Amino acid sequence: MEKRGWKMVTNDLSMLFFGLQDASLMAENMVIAAESFGMGSCFLGAAPYIADKIARKYKLPPRVFPLVQLVMGYPAENPPPRPRYPISFTLFEDKYPEMTDDEINKAMRQMDEGYLAQGYYRKGKVKIPLEGEREETFTYDNYSWTEHISRKWGQWYESPTELLTQLDSRGFKVKLAENDKSRAAE
Numbered sequence: 001m002e003k004r005g006w007k008m009v010t011n012d013l014s015m016l017f018f019g020l021q022d023a024s025l026m027a028e029n030m031v032i033a034a035e036s037f038g039m040g041s042c043f044l045g046a047a048p049y050i051a052d053k054i055a056r057k058y059k060l061p062p063r064v065f066p067l068v069q070l071v072m073g074y075p076a077e078n079p080p081p082r083p084r085y086p087i088s089f090t091l092f093e094d095k096y097p098e099m100t101d102d103e104i105n106k107a108m109r110q111m112d113e114g115y116l117a118q119g120y121y122r123k124g125k126v127k128i129p130l131e132g133e134r135e136e137t138f139t140y141d142n143y144s145w146t147e148h149i150s151r152k153w154g155q156w157y158e159s160p161t162e163l164l165t166q167l168d169s170r171g172f173k174v175k176l177a178e179n180d181k182s183r184a185a186e
């Protein structure tokens, strides 16, 4: 743009969203390509929270933000596919359906029973500890996907500060300015 005599006016949050779209597609294509060569891979989602560390290690220039890490290799094991929600629960045509409590319970049960049958959490010993007042009543006999996910998003990352600080340190300005707030309230 500089060579063409242009200045960037697009705000950083918009650029970040477009970047997210591009990078996600790229990352998934890498997984699929690797798979076609017989390689396995795993995304690591904590990258944004350790952006500063990753930037130092890989000498990232300013305004390059690590969205996700992707490890690849030739697998030493051949684990079964992870359990899935029923397809009717995740794939919709034209609009999101209204779901009954019964349908939701059934889908949750399918997921939980699938993970329990594989012994997934027991094998990995990855029960997320309870941080608050709740009393632990789960054992690896009944701790499964829906409880695991609830413990993540019911306990982690309450404040956006950590992430905003990482973005700021990589040169992205995404905080709402005071005058933006009052403008939005009008």
Ligand SMILES: Cc1cc2nc3c(=O)[nH]c(=O)nc-3n(C[C@H](O)[C@H](O)[C@H](O)COP(=O)(O)O)c2cc1C
Binding pocket: 042, 043, 044, 045, 046, 068, 081, 082
């Ligand atoms: C954005 C994203 C972040 C992820 N982060 C992690 C992670 O930090 N650690 C991990 O073990 N798996 C992580 N996963 C990997 C998922 O567990 C993986 O996608 C899941 O096992 C799907 O594999 P499957 O298609 O074989 O079910 C992540 C996946 C995605 C899409």
